[in-house]
Amino acid sequence: MSQTNTSTESLFKSFHSEKLQLSNRTVMAPMTRGFSPNGVPGEDVAAYYRRRAENGVGLIVTEGTGINHPSSVSGASIPLFHGEESLNGWANVVKEVHQAGGKIVPQLWHVGMTRKKGELPNEEAFPVGPSGLSLSGKEITEPMSEEEVVQMVEAYAQAAADAKRIGFDGIELHGAHGYLIDQFFWENTNRRTDRYGGDLVGRTRFAVEVIEACRREVGPDFPIIFRFSQWKMNDFGAKLANTPDELERFLEPLVNAGVDIFHCSTRRFWEPEFEASDLNLAGWTKKLTGKPVISVGSVGLDGEFTSFSGAGTTSLDGLIDRLDLGEFDLVAIGRSLLQDPEWVRKVEEGKANDLLPFDKEALKKLY
Incomplete structure (x- = not known):
């Protein structure tokens, strides 16, 4: 590995925003694991998240959790965020994380048109999306009616209310990577001519309506994090905004609706988002909105997650330099933390040589 020469002190400064206080700047990135049979997170899931909290992670963002809609997820072991049994399971996760001194938010999710017909847990449920189009633009189902859109907004709002009720420290709305909310953002999948398109x-x-409805349910002081991306699962070069000007126009309605923190998903945090500036997507988002931002993308590793292969550890110098400059406020760590629950603690204690390289076999177990 390349040795980290820069002091990591700034990574371990406390974070204070209007609605969220954290012991340091580290965030566990949301990563789908699929270890929740029948959508219910069990004791093993609680132990998995607690282990990261015990080792100093500032904020945990859970894996994506399905809101109350028949086609919100694809897979019988993807956790749900509705129904008494699943919510009780999440309440136990919250209890374990809090006992370990951590903070945690659920990522509220609907996969939209990435779901295939016949997939579990509800084989009869059709995928839904703004225009009924797959990410590649193929017509799969009918566009969502306005009534269906309104019902979906309320499903997100109910999940937000439940998150607050069972003790979470905020919520994250998954608006990235080509899933439902992002399908409304992207012109390739949203051909609507009503108020939800154009x-x-x-x-x-x-x-905007999802954010406003969630805010209505959770009140003014509960943090709402919003995750977005330019890239999609089927198109790493996709762009919602081609210029800073377009990005500002895109972000302004979300800010006005009530987003507190933006989680800006990129595959490699060090890549500039636009020409003539070194700022990444998080850097631009902070500059344009003034809101706190989370940066993410291959932190601590020398290989992209999209290759689904192993990756070695690498220097944190470039990351720390950007954090010191104030380009972003928080740093989300994915595969490094999946592989090694002690990653944050080791970095804080200067034990870089003890960091573990990522092995894709880690995806097959929950530890």
Whole structure:
């Protein structure tokens, strides 16, 4: 590995925003694990998250959890965020994380048109999306009616209310990577001509209504984190915004709706988002909105997650330099933390040589 020469002190400074206080700047990135039979997170899931909290992670963002809609997830072991049994399971996760001194938010999720017909847990449920189009633009189902859109907004709001009720420290809305909310954002999958479509700003309308409905349920002081990306699962070069000007137009309605923190998903945190500036997506988002931001993308590793292969450890110098400059406020760590629950503690204690390289076999177990 390449040795980290820069002091990591800034990574371990406390974070204070209007609605969220954290002991340091580290975030566990949301990573789908699929170890929740029948959608219910058990004791092993609680232990998995507690282990990261015990080792100093500032904020845990859970894996994506399905809101109360028949086609919200694809897979019988993907955790749900509705129903007494699943919510009781999440309440236990919250209890374990809090006992370990950590903070945790659920990522509220609907996969939209990435779901295939016949997939579990509800084989009869059709995928839904703004225009019924797959990510590649193929017509799969009918577009969502306005009534269905309104019902979906309320499903997100109910999940937000439940998150607060069972003790979470905030919520994250998954608006990235080509899933449902992002399908409304992206012109390739949103061909609507009503108020939920049209131009760049019109395509934010669904997300705006989701955010506003969640805010209504959780009140003014509960943190709402919003995750978005330019890239999609089937198109790493996709862009919602091609210029800083377009990005500002895209972000403004989301800020006005009530987003507190933006989680800006990129595959490699060090890559500039636009020409003529070294700022990444998080850096631009902070500059344009003034809101706190989370940066993410291959932190501590020398290989992209999208290759689904192993990756070696690498220097944190570039990451720390950007954090010191104030380009972003928080740093989300994915595969490094999946592989090694002690990653944050080791970095804080200067034990870089003890960090573990990522092995894709780690995906097959929950530890």
